[in-house]
Amino acid sequence: MSLLTITDLTLRIAGRVLLDSASLSVEAGRKVGLVGRNGAGKSTLLAAISGDLAPDGGAIQISNRARMGRVRQETPEGEASLIDTVLSGDLERARLMHAAETTTDPAMLADIHERLLVIDAHTAPARAASILSGLGFDHDAQLRPVSSFSGGWRMRVALATALFLNPDLLLLDEPTNHLDIEATIWLEGWLRTFSGAAIIVSHDRSLLDNVVDSIAHLEKGKLGLTPGGYEEFIRIRTEQALQQNRAAERLAAQRAHMQSFVDRFRAKATKARQAQARLKALARLPQIDSVVEDSPTRFSFPEPAPLPPPMLTLDAVSVGYDGHAVLSDLSCRLDLDDRIALLGQNGKGKSTFAKLLAGRLEPLSGRMDHSSRLRIGYFAQHQGEALILGDTPIDHMARAMPDATPVAVRAQLDRFGLDAGKAESRVGDLSGGEKARLLLALATRNAPHLLLLDEPTNHLDLDARDALIRALCDYEGAVILISHDTHLVESVADRLWLVDDGTIVPFEDDMAGYRAWLLERARKATNSSPSDTQTESTGRRDQRRDRAEQRRALAPLRKEAKAAEGLLEQLGKERARIEARLADPTLYDTSEAGEITCLNTRLAALAREEEAAEERWLAAEAEIERANHG
Template sequence: MIRLENIGKQNGRQIVFIEASAALQKGEKVGLVGPNGAGKTTLFRMIIGEEQPDEGQVSVDRGVTIGYFSQDVGDMGGLSAVAEVMEGAGPVSAVAAEMRELEHAMGDPERADEMDRIIERYGELQHRFEELDGYALDGRAREVLDGLGFSQEMMDGDVSKLSGGWKMRVALARILLMRPDVMLLDEPSNHLDLESLIWLEKFLKDYDGALLMTSHDREFMNRIVNKIIEIDAGALTSYSGNYEFYQEQRALADKQLQAQFERQQAMLAKEIAFIERFKARASHAAQVQSRVKKLDKIDRVEPPKRRQTVAFEFQPAPRCGEDVATLKGIHKSYGSRSIYSGLDFQIRRRERWCVMGVNGAGKSTLLKLVAGASEPDEGSVARGPSVKMGYFAQHAMELLDGERTVFQTLEDNFPQAGQAALRALAGCFGFSGDEIEKKCRVLSGGEKARLVMALMLFDPPNLLVLDEPTNHLDITTKQMLIEALSQYEGTMLFVSHDRHFLAALSNRVLELTPDGIHTYGGGYTEYVARTGQEAPGLRG
């Protein structure tokens, strides 16, 4: 359906693709992987014709429809969320839009003399709308929005009033409703809570078109894709299987390449030693020349590129008492909406609580109460006397000084630490080379999250309160964070929609439900086994 043949592409001084080739066949579900800046978005833009390759060609079979979801959703306004979604549904949306115009015209007294023509045209459109199954479209649009977490009120409200994250969901819903032959989805799992993520997973599994997507959620990708295309050093390499299988194959290929490289290096060293030893002897001149020519013709094996990130090791967290935080008789409301009514909850040393609950259940509110960022209307929150807390929330990223560089920010916070220690810390969190000289105002969401995390973990607290710590983080950085937090000996309370993160780090589950709280001994994996569902409130 889509073929990229010997693609060459350069952006400024950066070479993105060199003689790269790949194909997307009918019904394939493909994960596109590669480090940040490798060219994933450029590849999408070339497929839809927004960018052209410098060399080679991108060909799309005649008549193939493509839906592209990107992180740049553009302006939205003037329509309800459901109307905005229907706008993307191909020919039927154009018919619906003209019908709406004619409905307004019918009520306009100044156009009374055109009424016969308007009514006739409206009848034609109505017939066409029925042919295109338009009356079911509104229902289908609402079904998709419901799956992505919208309430009826939000569906019918002005889309311009929604936050950036909810507008992203509207843009995604447009593509899902369109059901094109090919979906190109750039990070569709960003901004989704766990329930919406699981709904989207099922939708994409059932979708019979071809799919090419990027995602920082390895579990999400594992369950959907049956092929991986990797962008690496300008080349495209295809692997059959899911993300986990790709990782295994990649590690095996690297191991084989390393062995091949070492064998060749040993052979070259032997040949060079012979040439050096006998080059001055006339009796060996023919042999020396023969070996020099042989070396010139050898295809040199390049060693595998080192992909592993630097591991981060915690300094030991200061010890605290057994009772870390105690909430008693908590009442909390926002306006007329009651979040908690008489909540009692206790956190003890070395417990790792993950907090589950549907949207609006009060997950972030609970974290704010424990962190002291919000006060209860009634009741008490007590933290142990020797508790030293680190609180990660999305707003923490907004508190960075935009004019300071990454390195200056680390120095400002840890003036006693040496340069080498701070550079090592920056490297662990993905800031290497010149990246530590970037000003905070130009950092991406992921880079800001990594910097805030580095600030919090360098001098570790004994209580970590984390609200969606993996938002914006790529798979490699998430894995580094999971490995680091696995070694952490303090106490944790966290909310996350990343199932790999939940399963790897929790040893307790707190579920917030309309009829109170439920607690589960054992972590997220045990919670799933006991409840039979991956998230509370899932619609079957």
């Protein structure tokens, strides 16, 4: 059954057509990744689906009573705590809770409590806390007011509110942009078990490969749906392009052969009739255009000059702010061929370490030595705020390269796809991805030996991310990478360093091992409370709390297992009815072929639904088993 149906949709922004008679259907429970170039209209489409934008043509239909959840661009504000902010996002629950406190009519009160039971209102605080915890907010942070957090962390609260609603249709626009790897991995797991449908705009290949079951590609105003994740989408799209080009080549050869006959014999009386026949045949040949790909995105880094090892060394270094150390006892060396990714939750010190290496912070203690010829390029995730919106990229680059010729200034911008048109545009008119390209060009203008990249892909589309990966693989210098983009880390980094507990240590495994390590740590983790001198009573209290926490943590899994079990029972009954009908000889005597076809089609669909429900049940039971015996 289709939950969302888009038919012949047309959308225009400032007179520019973004969608032109585009159509798409999303079934209940399906996860669809929406991809396309920056500016293609992906966010505009989400705005139209959510009702924030009126279509210029066509129709958008959503099933009756379907609940929709969407992360708004406006970040939450106010003095309410994070947990209360998330809980207030469920307007129905908030209304019913208020009514339960003010209603005196017994019959109405009974109806209210029955509805609260249906929407599982009593577990809402635990569910909200679990989501906030997964997104990086510990127990104490959940009780702090929203106003005490920065914009990036508030966007996490907005995401938590959308997830908490547990809607029938979830609309997510770049949900991982403000997340670290740990929160991104948690979000992937949550979305995989989410029973509703979702449309996810993302440039995160890992998310698109691990979560979605189909890709909707927005290109030239049309929507095309491809089964599978992003890797499968690329494979299918490449094969289709090859087949179309081969067909176009064959048709072109056929046209050339027929045209040659016409050109040779049109003037000869004996061949005139055949020539006219060939002309008519030429007119009837179909038009198949070769696939002409958009110009591929290319980045390139200037080649650094040779530098003798070691490039940089740290000896028992501590670094932090206002005399308070964030990281301590750092001892390591960096060489020109190092490719290192920093892992760890936001707030643990990854960006602080990058600032230390970039010279933005001085060591509080210890010693940091480096070659006098060392040049460092630093891309900071919030550097874009320092750009002057009224100036052009040429203005910015000319100030950063005061001794360079205008040709050299333009050449550095061109390395990152900022051609003449973009280079002469106001920065305020550039997209987020184009501003990121400008920042990369600025960071690498002096051919650095060491490149520090702190979340460089937040605003880059998939093509630009691939271009960055290729450029980094060709780059001759050292790289320190901070990124939630697992694909980028796996493609670029040779070593992983874990930033945790106030220090940095090597992580002797790959990203798959890091995922497994995080999941195991999360499984074992329990919320701690302040220590108590009465150790015996505290121990018993801790045990009870741990058991209660475990029950609350397992409640969603048990609910998922029960729901899957109930669905399996329903599907089994429906399958039995259809099989009995198909086994009835009178069906084939009195029914039309269409009914038989419908029954067989539904039987095949039931098999797929039963398989999916069984996988959900098995996965939930396995997690419960692991938690109970961990």
